[in-house]
Each structure stands twice: as structure tokens, then as C-alpha cells.
Amino acid sequence: MPYLFPVLITKDLGASYGRDASGIQGIELNIEPGTIHAVVGFSGSGKTTLANVLTGVVEHSSGTIHVNGQLTTPKELKDAAAKGIRVIHPARVSSGKMTVAEALHMEGIPSHFGLPDVKERNRRAAASLGAFGLADIDPTDLICSLPAGKQLLVSAAAAMSKPNALLILDDATSALTNSEAHILYTLLGQQRTARVAILFLTSDPEEALEVGDSVTVLRDGRQIATHDPEQVFAAQIVGEMLGRDISAEPTNVSRPCGPETVMRVEGLNVEHAVFGLSLKLRRGEVFGLLGLYGAGQSETVNAIGCALPRNDGEFYLRAASLPARIKTREQALANGIGLIAEPIGHPPGTTAQVPQSLIARYVRGLNESNPQKAPILNCLQANCFVLLMDGPTRGLNVACRFEVYRTIMDLSSQGYSMIAASTNADELMRYCDRIGIMVNGRIIRTVERTDFRLDRLTAILKGS
Numbered sequence: 109m110p111y112l113f114p115v116l117i118t119k120d121l122g123a124s125y126g127r128d129a130s131g132i133q134g135i136e137l138n139i140e141p142g143t144i145h146a147v148v149g150f151s152g153s154g155k156t157t158l159a160n161v162l163t164g165v166v167e168h169s170s171g172t173i174h175v176n177g178q179l180t181t182p183k184e185l186k187d188a189a190a191k192g193i194r195v196i197h198p199a200r201v202s203s204g205k206m207t208v209a210e211a212l213h214m215e216g217i218p219s220h221f222g223l224p225d226v227k228e229r230n231r232r233a234a235a236s237l238g239a240f241g242l243a244d245i246d247p248t249d250l251i252c253s254l255p256a257g258k259q260l261l262v263s264a265a266a267a268m269s270k271p272n273a274l275l276i277l278d279d280a281t282s283a284l285t286n287s288e289a290h291i292l293y294t295l296l297g298q299q300r301t302a303r304v305a306i307l308f309l310t311s312d313p314e315e316a317l318e319v320g321d322s323v324t325v326l327r328d329g330r331q332i333a334t335h336d337p338e339q340v341f342a343a344q345i346v347g348e349m350l351g352r353d354i355s356a357e358p359t360n361v362s363r364p365c366g367p368e369t370v371m372r373v374e375g376l377n378v379e380h381a382v383f384g385l386s387l388k389l390r391r392g393e394v395f396g397l398l399g400l401y402g403a404g405q406s407e408t409v410n411a412i413g414c415a416l417p418r419n420d421g422e423f424y425l426r427a428a429s430l431p432a433r434i435k436t437r438e439q440a441l442a443n444g445i446g447l448i449a450e451p452i453g454h455p456p457g458t459t460a461q462v463p464q465s466l467i468a469r470y471v472r473g474l475n476e477s478n479p480q481k482a483p484i485l486n487c488l489q490a491n492c493f494v495l496l497m498d499g500p501t502r503g504l505n506v507a508c509r510f511e512v513y514r515t516i517m518d519l520s521s522q523g524y525s526m527i528a529a530s531t532n533a534d535e536l537m538r539y540c541d542r543i544g545i546m547v548n549g550r551i552i553r554t555v556e557r558t559d560f561r562l563d564r565l566t567a568i569l570k571g572s
Contacts, residue, residue, distance in 0.1 A: 113174070113176055113177035114138050114139055114140050114141075114174075114305075115139050115140065115141050115175065115176060115273050115274050115304075115305035116137055116138070116139040116162075116173070116174070116175055116274050116305055116307070117137065117138050117139075117172075117173075117174040118135050118136060118137045118162075118171060118172070118173050118174075119136060119171050119172045119174075120133075120134055120135075120136065120170060120171035120172075121133075121134070121135040121136070121137075121158075121161065121168055121170070121171035121172070121173065122134060122135070122168060122169050122170035122171050123157055123160075123161045123166050123167070123168045123169050123170075124169055131154065131157055131169075131329050132154040132157050132158055132161070132326075132329045132330075133170070133329055133330060134171075134330060134331055135154075135158060135171070135331050136331060137307075137324065139274070139305040139306075139307060140305065141303040141304070141305055142300050142301070142302075142303040142304070142305070143300070143305060143306070143321040143322070144296065144300060144306040144308050144319055144320050144321050145305075145306070145307055145308065145320060145321065145322050145323075145324065146308045146309075146310060146315075146316035146317075146319055146320025146322070146323045146324070146337075147307065147308070147309050147310075147316075147323075147324045147325075147326055148309075148310055148311065148312070148313050148315075148316040148323060148324070148325055148326070148345060148349065149311065149325060149326035149327060149349060150311055150327075150349055150475045150476075150477050150507070151311060151475065151476055151477035152328075152476065152477075153326040153327055153328065153329065153349070154326045154328070154329035154330075155278065155279070155309040155310075155311075155326060156197075156278055156279075156309070157329070158309070158326075159195050159197070159276050159278045159307075159309060161173075162182065162188070162193060162195075162274070162276060162307070163182055163185050163188040163193055163194075163195050163276065164181075164182030164183045164184045164185060164187050164188045165184070165185065168181075175191055175192070175193065175273060175274065176192075176273055189270070191273065192271060192272050192273030192274060193272075193273060193274045193276070194267040194270065194272055194274075194275055194276065195267075195275075195276040195277075195278060196260070196263055196264050196267055196275070196276070196277045196278070196280050197277075197278040197279070197280065198256065198260055198279065198280065198282060198283040205250060205252075206250070206251050207247065207248055207249065207250055207251070208233060208237070208245055208246065208247045208248070208249050208250075208251060208254075208262055209226075209229050209230050209232075209233035209247040209248065210229075211251050211262055211263070211266055212233050212236055212237075212247075212262070212265065212266045212269060229247075230247045230248055233247035234247050236265065236269060237262075237265065240261075240264075240265040240268070240291075240295060241291050241294060241295070242258075242261055242262070242265060242291070245258060245261075245262065256283045257283055257284045257285055257288040258288070259283075260280060260283050260284060260288075260292075261284075261288060261291060261292065264277075264280070264292060264295060265295070268295055268298070268299055272299070272304045273304070273305065274304070274305045274306075274307060275299055275304050275305070275306050275307070276306075276307045276309065277292075277296075277306065277307070277308050277309060278309045279309060279310060279311060280292060281310070281312075281315065282311075293319065296308075296319070308320060311477055311505065311507070312505035312506075312507075313342045313345035313346055313349065313505065313506055313507055314342050314505055314506050315505070316337075316345065317337045317340070317342060317345070318337075320337055321337070322334060322335065322336060322337070323335045323336075323337050323340070323345065325345060325348040325349060327348065327349055327350075327351055332348045332349075333348055342506045343506070343510075345507075346506055346507040346510055349507050350507070350510075350511075364392070365390040365391060365392045365393040365541055366390055366391030366392050366393075366523065367390070367391075368390065368391050368426070368427070369388050369389065369390055369391075369426075369427075370389055370390065370391050370425065370426055370493060370494060370525050371388075371389045371423060371424070371425055371426075371445070371494050371525065372386075372387075372388050372389075372423070372424040373385065373386055373387050373388075373389075373412060373421065373422075373423055373424075374386050374421065374422045374423075374424070374431075375420055375421050375422065376408065376411060376412070376418060376420070376421035377418060377419040377420040377421055378404070378407045378408070378411045378416060378417075378418050378419065378549075379417075379419055381404045381407035381549055382404045382407050382408050382411065382418075382549045382550075383404075383548075383549040383550055384550070385404075385408060385421075385549070385550065385551060387527075387544060387551065389494065389525050389527060390525065391523055391525055392520050392521070392522075392523045392524065392525060393520070393525050393526075393541045393542070394516060394517075394520050394525075394526045394527075394528060394539055394540045394541050395525075395526070395527045395528070395540065395541065395542050395543075395544065396527075396528050396529075396530065396536035396540035396542070396543040396544065397409065397527060397528070397529040397530070397543075397544050397546055397551075398530060398531070398532075398533055398536055398543050398544070398545050398546065398565065398569065399529075399531065399545065399546035399547065399569070400531060400547075400569065401531055403546040403547055403548065403549070404546050404548070404549035404550070405529035405530070405531075405546045406498050406499065406529050407549075408527075408529060408546070409447065409496040409497065409498050409527055409528075409529045410447065410449075410496075410498060412440075412445065412447075412496055412527070413437060413440055413445060413446070413447025413496045414434060414435060414436050414437045414439065414440045414445075414447075415437055415447055415449070423445075425443060425444065425445075441487075441490045441492065444491060444492050444493045444494060445492060445494045445496065446486070446487030446488075446490060446492035446494070446495050446496065447487075447496045447498070448480065448483045448484060448487060448495060448496065448497045448498070448500065449483070449498055474511050474512075474515055475507075475508070475511060477508075478504070478508045478511055478512070479504065479508070480500065480501075480504070480508070480511075480512050480515075484515065484519075492524075493523075493524060493525060494524075494525050494526070494527070495519070495524060495525070495526045495527075496526070496527050497516075497526060497527070497528040497529065498529050499529065499530055499531075500512055500516070500528050500530070501513075501535060502530070502532075509535075513535075513538050513539050516528070516539045517539050520539075520541075528540065533562055533565040533566060533569070534562055537560045537562065537565070540557065540560075541556075541557050542554055542555065542556055542557065543555050543560070543565065545565065545568050545569055547569070547571070552568070553568050555568070
């Protein structure tokens, strides 16, 4: 039987938290049954506000909401659920002493003397978990004892086991590992087959393009554009999220490095990883360390930053004729060397203690949701003149990666020196002045920017 109406239609939808607080305005959505509409935007773009309006947590101040052709104004989460609208969000996962079986809210469980048959509830919960691809979860486990990703998947299974018209996911994959995210995508496919409409809110444009049948971009609470994912590239989405055309931005413009050497590393040795490594870093230079996994580039920057013990090696700073006495991360910071670790699994830090003048001057392009913003600012606040970056964009979405590229080049132009370790030659070519190619714990070749070519770097790296 054909559906007469889209599941969700919003017209000029708006909501505000006050004169100086952000909200949303002019949101126009049209979501058909069995489709996934992705909405992408940075933290603060209005995604969560939109979810809160649709589920009755926040009252909308303008516009209309129609669900299955009926004008709807949800008053609270329970009211929205009664209308078939449910939300999955990492912050709304069940907690406390509730078991997995209890969290699934299974209905029709036999009871004895007014109490539910626990054995039957657990049996049905186990069957339900198996159907959702979560057979490794024990239904008798407490929700709070599970890892965050498993908690969210149980919450998703509970929501999807109910009759739904509209399912809202608000940055749901932010708490998931890659394998857990694939489980969630599979569950979404099942919901799509069941003709449920899905509103998928994310800060990752690549994910939005992969998951969505259509993609809407939000920025500062406003709807910027809606795209067919087959007709748009991630770079255009990123530009709309940022409010500028990143395709026109140079990725590695010529930046003259100062003649003075700000750091010299001599004879660095790290057990089983780095062997007799030496390098010089000039003022304003970005020096890349490129290697395959296990080649020693990560160990090198971590040893220089004193996050990893070294067996041998001396560091000479600026014009000093004697090596600096640096053995700990605290001593490294005190001497102007800051280590910015790989961002995988690290939530965005706080920038509350960093002067706004520092933020405005050096890292204006980093969004608050970018995991690298706080570590970079903390190093600048500590007056570091050498920044060490281990996999600076590994695990970041494309929008955050472009922000980091721009920030590295901005800092370099201000005289900061950096060493960046990566397995990604294309990335290092975007912002480095020189690239040292590492094989088996040693730099076997250093390539100047004028000689950067991906095929050349790859051939040296692989020994061809």
C-alpha cells in the first residue's frame, strides 16, 4: 500500500534558548518512509536542538511539524514516543541498576503474583539481542557495567524493538568503535527495510554521505543546503559547514623558514624502535616523519616529547652548545617542547583556561568539537616553540582534518616549528617543508618540498 504522506515534514521550524543563546531557524525537512536523511554540522550548529524540538524536550517558537500528515507538537519524550518518534543519543543511555533485559523494555512477559517472570524475560532478551547482532551481550548484565559503545547499542536495540515512525540518531556513532558502528549501520538498514524514517545527525560529512539518502548541512542553527549524496563531494560539505570554500585554499604555500635551528636531535635511540636518529628543525619549519606502521616515526616524536623512554640521545635547543636536561614531559614543556598525541579516542578537551586572544590569533580555524583544539592551545599557553604531533589527523573526520591542516600552516607562518609523524604521505605533503622517510627505525632519505611527489615518496618508502 503506498504511503500518502512523508513521515516527517517541517516548515520554517525554529527554536531559541534566549536572546544570546543559539537555536535553530528556518529548518525545512521532508523525510519519506524507509529513507535516511542525514543532517551534518559541527557542535553548536543546531543538530541536538533539532532533535530536542522533534521529541518535545524543547518547545519550538516558529514553524510547524507534521508526522504522517498530522500536525504535531510533542510535549515531552513520552509524548513523542507515543507518536512513534524516538531518539538515540550517547547521553541518554540507560544507567543505574537496570539490567540489559530490563532496558529492552520487553512487553508481554508472563508474571507470577504480580512479578515478572525473570527467566522468561532474560530468554526473550537474549533472543532479541541475537536478532540485533548483539549476541555477545549477556541480558543479565547491568547496563552501567557495559562499555559505552555497548550501552548505546542496547539503547538502539530497545528503541528499534518498538513500533517507530521516525527514529532520530544524534551523533550516535561518536561513542562507537568502527565495528560497533557497522553493527549500528546494519540495524539502520533493518529499520529502513521496515519503512521507518530515519533522521541521522552527525558531525562527520563522510559519514553523512555514506549513510544518508539525502544530506542537509546546518551551520549556526540555519539550514545551508540539502544535497543528493551522489551529486556532492565531502569537500563541498566541509566548506558549507565552515562557511568558506576550502577548495580554493592553498594546502602548502611557500613559507620561508628562519635560518636559525631551534632544535637539534643527536643519536636518538628507543629500544626496539629507533636507532641513532638525528635531525635539525628550523624556525617556522614543519618537518614530517613518514613511515609505514612500526617504522619508528611515532616512537620518535613520543621520545622527543618524553612520553616514551629513550635509551640514548641528546636535544640541543636554539643556540645552546650543551644538551638540554630533558627526561620528563614536564621538563619538555618547561623547555618549550609540547607533544600533541594522536587524537583517536580522545574527546575534545576544554579551552576554558586558554586566553581568548591566543585562540583568536593562532587557532581561529579550529572548531570547538575538534579534538586537537585543546591540546594545541595548551601547548601554546605553555609557551612551546616546538610542537610534536603524532598522527595529527588520524581518526578525524574530513572537516576536522582540513582545520588541522590550516592551523599547522598558520602556526608555521607565525614562527612555530613542528615535527609531524604519519603513515600518510599525501597528508604530510599538504603542510610539510621537509619529509624524512623512516624505515626500520632510521631516516633513510629527507625530501625537500620542491621534490614532493606522491609516487616518489611511496617508491622510497617501499624500497622500489
